[in-house]
Amino acid sequence: MELTLKSKQNVKSAYLSSTIEKTKTGICGFDEITFGGLPKNRPTLLVGGIGTGKTFMSMHFLLNGVNQFQENGVFMTFEEKTSELVTNFSNFNVDIDELVKNKKLYFEHLHIAQYEMHESGKYNIDGLFVRIEHAMNAINAKRIVLDSLDTLFTNLDINMLRNEFKKLFFWLKEKNITAVITAEQGDIYLTRLGLEENVADCVIELTNRIINQISTRRLRIMKYRGSFHANNEYPFIIDNEGMNVFPIATNLIEYNISNQRVSSGIKNLDAMLDNKGFFVGSSILISGSAGTGKTSLTAFFAKSNCENNKKCLFCAFEESSKQIMRNMKSIGIDLEKYVTSNNLIFYYARPTLQNLELHFMRIKALIEIEKPDVIILDPVTNLMTEGPNSDVRGMLTRFIDYLKTQQISVMFTAAITLKSVTINPSDEGISSMVDTWLMVEDIVTENKRNRIIYILKSRGMPHSKEVKAFEISNQGIDIYELDKIENHAILENRNNGAVLNGNIT
Amino acid sequence: MDSKALYRFSLFVSGEGLLAKKAIFNCKKYLDIFLQSNYDMEIIDVLQYPKLAIDENIIALPILKRKNPLPEISIVGDMSNLELFKSDLLMN
Known part of the structure; x- marks a missing residue:
């Protein structure tokens, strides 16, 4: 009894003191999921298959060390010649040669020749x-990478290998250096060589999986001695900006909430929203089946922002920017003028072009450069073709979280209807992260298709609960009260199940 | 020693551990047997000359390198296996 109590206290104190020191990698997202980076002055094993980004990640770790934390780094390569390595990283916006010259980085290629392996005894x-040790002393290094173990130990016999492997890890620990050691992933064992991974304090796994013909890189922390860490698999991307691990850091408690309002661009719609429009920095969902005018509504929102000299980023996943501009001209909005004045920026990409993470990372990169006030995603449901819905939802949630921390309003459209939500409950997941949800519907009465609009929810404001008629013409969008007869006909039809379903089933 | 010796060797060791001692002892013994005094062998402790480890691309230790005659031939280990030592180093 006493014993259990004591051990409980131990666990608690271990948790509170947050134990070991860490070294920041500077890799976006990675330091967040490990609560501070890699274990300081200890070796970390980085495992993964071919082409999963092991070399890239370890190089990134060194370069960030030099550029951000004034920690010099040694790169011991057993695979590529150092000149090849430098060339491979030359499009990385750093002058590696310069860093080597200034003794910030040190490269060494350890070539293992077969002829060395005439053996006689131990x-x-x-x-x-x-x-x-020589390399470390030469530049007073605080970080080191060994890439990769497999090549180093190819010619050694397995028993000796185990010994030397352990020795290497213990030796590195003594040297007070934060080390990353890469290794090929094996089928049965963690590493191809079947080493005793338990000597590593931290093990990170990289994978590159292909789902629906689109490859996604993922990172997982398999083990982290003496530290709490996030357990999930996290998608990451590698591009010429470096390596980025989702999630983007968000601390939900800390971000500011705005009381300011922003107009929807349609007077009568503002009237439904407490006469003031949306909250700045909120997330707005416009949902409805095909052809209900979702994109047109977003165009009005974009226009209203641009007119107030705000910056708007329009991310189109369906139509090209030129097509959108042409179409919006037909309802009286000249978006081109805002593009010229640099108030409106288009991001157009086919959803199938790349994986979801890459889309969001590119958009995030654009956000950091352009610093928009408003973002429009049209439509997010198109992204759902990429991978399982739960993936999209998780990604979207993280992305919206990120936008909220940046106080950017986001308006996104989705081809979902109330009915499709019941068929596909994951659609509802999208709605839970939305502050204001507008629904547009298409109702067919005897001789006419009628558009109706209503507000499903709008957090933090008194809003209209009426169902209103909604007309798109070359004069723009008009929202007005349904007259009694129309109202009756529409509601009757609606209740008879004439609601068109969205394209999600 | 005779600087014009036909056979020239470099033996690299680390420190003064058992492995190093064994290697030095065995090398001397076998070379004396096969080449009498007609050879020249320098012993280098890489702990004292780490730069040499880089220049000579050394990872495994101890290592004996035949510098002359060419081609250069290397053999790693404590040289406890006489047959391998003989065939690899002297028959090539």
Whole structure:
């Protein structure tokens, strides 16, 4: 009894003191999921298959060390020649040659020639230790990468290998250096060589999986001795900006909430929203089946923002920017003028072009450059073709979280209807992260299709609960009261199930 | 030693551990047997000359390198296996 109490206290104190020191990698998102980076002065094992980004991540770790944390780094490569390595990273916006010249970085290629392996009796790999130590001392390094173990140990026999592997890890620990050691992933064992991974304090796994013909890179922290860490698999991308791990850091409690309002661009719609429009920094969903005028509503929102000299980023996943501009001209909105004045920026990409993470990362990169006040995503349901719905939802939630921390209003359209929500409950998941939800519907009465609009919810404001008629013409959008006869006909038809379903089933 | 010796060797070791001692002892013994005094061998402790480990691309230790005659031939280990030592180093 006493014992259990004591051990409980131990657990608690361990949690509170947050134990070990960490070294920041500077890799976007990674330091967040590990609560501070890699274990300081200890070796980390980075495993993954071919082309999963092991070399890239470890190089990124070194370059960030030099550029952001004034920590010099050693890169010991057993695979590529150092000149090749430098060339591979030359489009990375850093002058590696310069860093080497200034003794911030040190590269060494350890070439293992077959002829060395005439053997007679026992031997060890002390030569490696000598060279590592020499390299570390040459530039007073705080970080080191060994890439990769497999090549180094290819020619060693397995029993000796285990010994030397352990020795290497313990030796690195003594040297007070934060090390990253890469290794190929194996089928049965964690590493292809079947090493005793338990000597590593931290093990990170990289994978590159293909779902629906689109490849997604993922990162997982398999083990982190003495530290709490996030357990999930996190998508990440590699591009010329570097490596980015989702989630983007969000601290939901800390972001500011605005009381300011922004007009929807349609006077009568503002009237339904407490006469003031949406909250600045809120998320707005416009849902409805095809052809109900969702894109037109977003165009009005964009226009109203641009007119107030705000910046708007329009992310189109369905139509090209030129097509949108032409179509909107037909209802009296000249978007081109705002593009010229640089108030409106288009991001157009086919959903199938790349994976979801990449879309969001590119948009995020654009946000950081352009600093828009408003973002429009039209339509998000098109992204759903990419991978399972739960993925999209998780991604979208993280993305909206991110936008909220930046106080950017987001308006997105989705081809979902109330009915499709009941068929596909995950659609409802989207709605839960939305502050204001507008529904547009298409009702067919005897000889006419009627559009109706209503507000499903709007957090934090008194809003209209009426169902209103909604007309798009070359004069723009008109929202007005339904007259009694029309109202009756429409509601009757609606109750008879004439609601068109969205394209999600 | 005779600087004009036909056979020239470099033996790299680390420190003064058992492995290093064994290698030095065995090398001397076998070379004396096969080449009498007609050879020249320098012993280098890479702990003291780490730069040499880089220049000579050394990872495994101890390592014996035949510098002359060419081609250069290397053999790693404590040289406890006489047959391998002989065939790899002297028959090539």
